[in-house]
Amino acid sequence: MKAIGVEPGGSGPRVLDVPRPEPSAGEALVRTLRVGVDGTDHEVIGGGHGGPPPGEELLVLGHEAVGVVEEAPDTGFEPGDLVAPTVRRPPPAGQNEYFRRGEPEMAPPEATVERGIDGAHGFMSEYFTSPAASLVAVPDGLARWGFLVEPVSVAEKALELARASRSSFDWQPETALVLGNGSLGLLAVAMLAGEFDVSCLDRKDRPHPAIDIVERLGGAYLDARETPVAAVPDHHEPADLVFEATGHAKHAFESIEALAPNGVAALLGVPGPWRFEVDGGRLHQRLVLSNRALVGSVNSGPRHFRRAVDRIESFPDWFLESYVSRVVDVDSFPAAFETNDQMIKTAVEFDTP
């Protein structure tokens, strides 16, 4: 069968011919429909993050998938069921407490592998197998958009952690600031727009489809070149919730200044090392005197996938249609990996949804 693999840091993704996998007991064989591409894929391709399974040179890409169960005996799934797979699996050393608790998303990096990212092959192939416990049911109506369940679930988990951090008092948030209107930031805007007065900060020039989407969702677009993160409270309004989706490390610190009293910033980006100066005394003081918090979040688990399914069902059709810039079939796969400032979200289609 066809798969899209990469030698990290090498010459880019290519189509491989690999054997169709055989499901073990408790596993399902899934026929792949669509697999999304995101920033993590680009980091893996560039060699900056993750890598192939131990002893292998190539990694099959893809961690945002939707597919149809082909066979799944004794698993609770039936052939024809639409499913999205979670990403984390136990590491070569075997099960550990995080997987036993059903919370692989809380495993530290060394206690997990991530399919399509780090240490395990992904879902960019005509078929994949997965333990049934790592598959989440997707309604038939979401066949085209089910590859968005994974990225939305990542945002759901970050929101869950942020809310939990404010759960010991009567938090009444009204305003949210999303840093970045890339593919993850826009999902966060769509997710938060129903409940928050939401704004989204980036440094894109108009006209841009991502700015149009923010505004059509009812959000305010803030240009970081005119309104730096720390100036958002003065230029616009303080944020009860900041949702960082840029990986720009200064944002993690500047978000403390953007917060309203008792606010929380959820951090999702993954920057590399970068030394810079901060007014650490002022930031520390502001965290304390106004009960502010910073919460890091990575990955997501089955309950976040289920919540993401509900969330996507609540998104308007126009949003999904505008958000997904390009879906290409396997033979045209390079177009899904092109980086182009006007592109928001791309996917590779293995079979017609």
Place this chain on the structure above:
Amino acid sequence: MKAIGVEPGGSGPRVLDVPRPEPSAGEALVRTLRVGVDGTDHEVIGGGHGGPPPGEELLVLGHEAVGVVEEAPDTGFEPGDLVAPTVRRPPPAGQNEYFRRGEPEMAPPEATVERGIDGAHGFMSEYFTSPAASLVAVPDGLARWGFLVEPVSVAEKALELARASRSSFDWQPETALVLGNGSLGLLAVAMLAGEFDVSCLDRKDRPHPAIDIVERLGGAYLDARETPVAAVPDHHEPADLVFEATGHAKHAFESIEALAPNGVAALLGVPGPWRFEVDGGRLHQRLVLSNRALVGSVNSGPRHFRRAVDRIESFPDWFLESYVSRVVDVDSFPAAFETNDQMIKTAVEFDTP
């Protein structure tokens, strides 16, 4: 009656002769027994934090008090009841949402005054008045130690926020690192020692009573000159919970390195501005990839006072006896404000408990 007041930044505390206050409806008149002194008092005395009520030059000090109700008609309190007062009161502008919700501890700085600290007279006087709703009952057995209810309550609130931030998953913390074994740090060690494998970092030389207390509580003392905060995981063990009680701004950032995966650092210190360089990329990445959190916390409310009463009742007698270094009567009050490296906690006694 006698009161201990100060002109912030002036020549230090002195005894004033002020009128005995008259309780309004809903208020209690309280005869003061003991009032503790902490780092905040020293900041107020030095002029670095807080100040007198609007239009006044002197501030009556004291925010850690225990006393006996003298009169409190129609309040639920009876003459003879032992009480500890909370610190925050509505600002001159009047009630606001935080006070209406019963969560003054979540008010931002501009939405509250703090008795004995900022904008309202404190409890260092022979009598004080307080709305009954801002008094918490203290059992008779705690007459000598009731002035510790306020500082313990501040630690309880920080612990509550820290736990809440980890409440969306199955957090199973085992290790705690307290930064600073000053008066607040030692209370945190005593509070955490029953549940956590606790260590406490400072830069004091042995022999020192604070180090002795840490070790007698079963904690490990770490010398910051040998084990910097960021090296604690390598030299000792990673901390599921960091409790920062130093106000040293670099600790807020270094604590991210000291944390175990899924750990949280509660920040309580209040530093002034201080610019320094951090590896912000690395810190941001570590927050995200291991689901770490930083939670600032200030002040405390009635429920934290009630929890603090229970907590102090659980402390061994030897701890309370060793922790309180010196209690002096009003006429010897300067001895309670002496700063001396061997001193842990001091209080002024207005009447015999």
